[in-house]
Amino acid sequence: MSVSRYMLPLLISVLLALAACGRDAPSGDGATAGPDDFPDAEVATDGDFERAWLGVLPCADCDGIQTRLVLRAEDGVRRYVLEETYLGAEGDNAFVQEGEWREETTSLEGVDTTVYRLDPQGPGRWFWLQPDGGLEMLEGEGRASLDGLAYRLQRL
Numbered sequence: 001m002s003v004s005r006y007m008l009p010l011l012i013s014v015l016l017a018l019a020a021c022g023r024d025a026p027s028g029d030g031a032t033a034g035p036d037d038f039p040d041a042e043v044a045t046d047g048d049f050e051r052a053w054l055g056v057l058p059c060a061d062c063d064g065i066q067t068r069l070v071l072r073a074e075d076g077v078r079r080y081v082l083e084e085t086y087l088g089a090e091g092d093n094a095f096v097q098e099g100e101w102r103e104e105t106t107s108l109e110g111v112d113t114t115v116y117r118l119d120p121q122g123p124g125r126w127f128w129l130q131p132d133g134g135l136e137m138l139e140g141e142g143r144a145s146l147d148g149l150a151y152r153l154q155r156l
Helices: 004-021
Strands: 049-057 065-074 077-086 094-108 111-118 125-129 135-137 152-155
Antiparallel strands (some): 049 152, 065 077, 094 111, 111 125, 125 135, 135 152
């Protein structure tokens, strides 16, 4: 086993932790940062585009799940690619899932917000778009988790 195999996930984890530290930092005028402070947060849903997010999500029986999500729209067709690598797990630990996605509006914490639902025809997965452009993976049928920062992907 190579030491460098473990360095990349560690480096990514440290960078994500540092990025999350300034999440609620006040802006220059003393106000808390809001959606207008991150004009590129919204995913353009008209026209062709590609957006990507990366993070390490919690895992019950491994060191974490390195997760990369790419949302694409081309000629009106919305597709995603979800790559998950189970860190520290033995055997085949990398998985790729592809399918359709849909943008939905739902009420989370009493506020109407944008979520992206993967595989909307099935049980799917939901990701909550944050004001800074990051995504938070939601539990079950679109419920916010108790530890949102642990389930967060940063925009690339």
